[in-house]
Amino acid sequence: KNKLTLRNKKINDFKRGDVVFLRIGSSRDLVVDIADKQLLKSGNEKESQKEWKAQLEHQLRKRFNDMSLLSKDLKKVGITHASSNNIKNWMSDNNYMLDNDDIFLKLLNFLEFSEEESNRILSDMKKIISSHQSASKIIKDQLTNIIETSNLNELENTGSQEFQIGNTGAKVGLFIIQAIDKNDLKIPRRYLDRILDKSDFYG
Numbered sequence: 001k002n003k004l005t006l007r008n009k010k011i012n013d014f015k016r017g018d019v020v021f022l023r024i025g026s027s028r029d030l031v032v033d034i035a036d037k038q039l040l041k042s043g044n045e046k047e048s049q050k051e052w053k054a055q056l057e058h059q060l061r062k063r064f065n066d067m068s069l070l071s072k073d074l075k076k077v078g079i080t081h082a083s084s085n086n087i088k089n090w091m092s093d094n095n096y097m098l099d100n101d102d103i104f105l106k107l108l109n110f111l112e113f114s115e116e117e118s119n120r121i122l123s124d125m126k127k128i129i130s131s132h133q134s135a136s137k138i139i140k141d142q143l144t145n146i147i148e149t150s151n152l153n154e155l156e157n158t159g160s161q162e163f164q165i166g167n168t169g170a171k172v173g174l175f176i177i178q179a180i181d182k183n184d185l186k187i188p189r190r191y192l193d194r195i196l197d198k199s200d201f202y203g
Contacts, residue, residue, distance in 0.1 A: 006143055016177055019155070021143060024171040025164060034138060034168055035131035045131075048124035053091055055111040058088075077110050079103055097125035142166045147174075 006021075014020070023030050039045070061068040067084040074082035079098075089095055090107075098104040101122060108118035142165045152174075155161035159176045187196075 006140060006147060014177060014180065016179060018177045020175050020177065022173055022175065024173045026170070030139060030165070030168075030170055030172070031132050031135045033170065034135040035128070038138075038168075039131040039134055040128065045128050048121045048176070049096060049128065052108060052111060052121050053161040055086070055113070056091055056107075059111060074107070074110060078106050079110070096128050097122065102189060143172070 004170070009018070026033075036046070059073075060067065060070050067087060070082050071082050074087070081103075090098065095133060098107060104122060104125075105118050108121055109115075113121065146163050150161075150163065152161060153173050155176065159174055159178060161175050162171055164171055
């Protein structure tokens with residue numbers, strides 16, 4: 001078996017010679033992709049997510065897009081951590097629900113969902129989160145198998161090697177860190193978590 005092991009690491013802890021895993025050929029999160037295509041069969045869960053976020057955006061528009069006013073009104077009904085930044089985060093596609101079930105139900109009530117609708121949405125959001133956890137395990141198991149059983153000569157000789165994750169059709173790559181720039185570089189969010197080409201900088 002190969003000696004590489006799979007583990008999470010903070011960006012600041014990376015060093016020269018470490019091997020990183022990145023998806024190739026798509027900017028879409030592989031966890032979300034597998035969860036959507038293989039684990040969430042009906043699609044109802046995603047519709048529920050869109051539904052409550054649309055209502056939150058509607059409440060913001062009712063207040064002339066004044067985030068501070070929406071924040072104030074949410075705090076009045078007991079959602080005490082409804083800062084402007086948190087509300088923006090709740091509106092993002094990467095957010096599924098608030099951390100606390102009871103507080104999330106308070107938010108759904110504020111958004112004028114019935115008790116039955118609120119419980120359905122809460123259940124659907126939990127299904128999405130659970131599917132992501134299952135998808136993460138699938139990816140980790142597949143990667144562990146790849147690392148343990150594959151010939152990694154290409155990685156050792158060239159600094160990178162491509163693989164396919166099971167029957168998902170998704171391609172991933174292992175990349176050896178050759179050097180780390182000490183200077184901070186601001187790049188668009190869409191460029192995060194993928195390999196950049198010269199054309200990304202110079203066109």
